[in-house]
Amino acid sequence: MQSPNDKRPAAFWFLALFFAAYVLFLYGPMLVIVILSFQGPEGGLTFPLRGLSTHWFHKLAQGLGTVDIASALQRSLALGLVVMALTVVFSVLAGLAFRKRLAGGNALFFVVVASLIMPSIIVSLGIGLEFRLLDSAVKAGLEYLGFQSTLENYGTAMGLFSSAMGAHLTWTLPFGLLIMFAVFNRFNPAYEEAARDLGATPWQGFRHVVLPLIAPSLVGIGMFGFTLSWDEIARTSQAIGDVNTLPLELQGLTTTVTTPAIYALGTVTMVVSFVVMGLTLGLSRLLASRQKSRRV
Numbered sequence: 001m002q003s004p005n006d007k008r009p010a011a012f013w014f015l016a017l018f019f020a021a022y023v024l025f026l027y028g029p030m031l032v033i034v035i036l037s038f039q040g041p042e043g044g045l046t047f048p049l050r051g052l053s054t055h056w057f058h059k060l061a062q063g064l065g066t067v068d069i070a071s072a073l074q075r076s077l078a079l080g081l082v083v084m085a086l087t088v089v090f091s092v093l094a095g096l097a098f099r100k101r102l103a104g105g106n107a108l109f110f111v112v113v114a115s116l117i118m119p120s121i122i123v124s125l126g127i128g129l130e131f132r133l134l135d136s137a138v139k140a141g142l143e144y145l146g147f148q149s150t151l152e153n154y155g156t157a158m159g160l161f162s163s164a165m166g167a168h169l170t171w172t173l174p175f176g177l178l179i180m181f182a183v184f185n186r187f188n189p190a191y192e193e194a195a196r197d198l199g200a201t202p203w204q205g206f207r208h209v210v211l212p213l214i215a216p217s218l219v220g221i222g223m224f225g226f227t228l229s230w231d232e233i234a235r236t237s238q239a240i241g242d243v244n245t246l247p248l249e250l251q252g253l254t255t256t257v258t259t260p261a262i263y264a265l266g267t268v269t270m271v272v273s274f275v276v277m278g279l280t281l282g283l284s285r286l287l288a289s290r291q292k293s294r295r296v
Contacts, residue, residue: 037263056264076246080229087172087225095180115170120234128238158241167235172225216284223280
């Protein structure tokens with residue numbers, strides 16, 4: 001134990017100052033937005049703080065001009081939940097498949113991870129172009145078949161749960177796959193062998209042995225899937241179609257809204273992210289404690 005008379009080296013204070021500056025740089029902007037969102041009716045976009053109230057949250061609930069914030073929030077929540085579920089399912093399936101030697105497995109892995117290297121806006125543009133080509137093919141087919149009424153009512157295949165969902169999955173699936181690789185790399189196959197020796201089928205072994213053991217990690221993958229989808233802008237911008245998610249609406253409002261209502265919207269978005277992370281951590285700890293109790 002260090003005595004009061006011992007002096008810390010200069011390197012300690014330098015590293016402590018560097019760490020404090022890093023934390024301030026990382027969380028300072030969020031703290032500033034939260035503080036400014038609780039201003040009074042006379043509040044502005046900069047300091048000093050004018051009053052203290054929830055006035056701008058009430059204004060946000062009433063709507064910001066022609067922008068329907070509630071609908072954008074619902075779209076982002078729905079898309080995030082679907083992307084979360086698909087990320088968990090596909091990551092588990094891919095992790096199980098890669099436990100065995102696959103023909104072309106290395107090439108497939110690099111194809112999946114390549115989406116992390118490509119600039120997000122390029123991925124979004126590519127997906128948007130693909131769906132525009134699909135629209136052209138569908139319209140040509142409808143015209144060739146003589147379905148004029150259907151052709152007149154046809155808009156685009158781009159949408160929230162088609163092109164936008166695919167764009168988000170190119171971002172979330174690589175993270176889920178990498179997590180599953182780490183999980184199965186530490187997984188002891190002796191548990192599965194014991195289940196098979198006791199007469200369990202492959203499905204029973206997965207359901208009663210493998211799934212409970214990897215459940216905490218699946219919760220983490222779900223959190224990654226939701227939060228990455230919830231905050232995504234670049235991959236959504238060219239692949240969303242005629243509607244916008246909440247981050248896109250927030251980006252658009254930065255050029256039109258000149259009141260702290262935009263800070264209130266940012267605070268609400270931040271709170272949703274923290275609530276999801278809190279629920280995820282709580283569920284992960286609950287599953288981990290259940291695993292320990294079963295082993296005992």
